[in-house]
Amino acid sequence: MQALNGGRLGLLRFYDPRLFPVLFSHVLQPEQCEGVGPVALSDAQVDILGCAADATRAIAQQAIAFPLQWGAEQRFQACYRGMLEACREGLLVDVEREAFVSEQVRDV
Incomplete structure (x- = not known):
């Protein structure tokens, strides 16, 4: 939409x-x-929505870590994938999740 x-x-x-x-x-x-x-909502749906919200917040926090040529969609996708992976890894604390995503973005 x-x-x-x-x-x-x-x-x-x-x-x-x-x-x-x-x-x-x-x-x-x-x-x-x-x-x-x-x-x-199932627990999985809540997790997915939570990861989307967390990814949106992480974009602002990771702004300087992204490659300059990345647009908004690439930034969201990288943070969203990172947040989903953080869920799978069992990371529940925001600081841990954000650090995990930060490492993944730097490794790209």
Whole structure:
């Protein structure tokens, strides 16, 4: 989904249309959420959404580590892959996850 933010066109990411109202409940009016039932998420889905959010945060923290030619999508993909791998490795603390991603980005 494309959206404007501050007059700039961007890509809005979400993984399941049923999640849109949940993710934007602080923005949407109650009537805009009508017709969408409660969403039950599995632990795996919560992990995936958490990794996407963590990857977005890691992009800003890793800005100087990225190759100059990388665009926003490459940066997100690198951080997202790193966060997923950090989950598989059992890293739960933010500082550990961010350090893990930082090492992976430097090794690219």
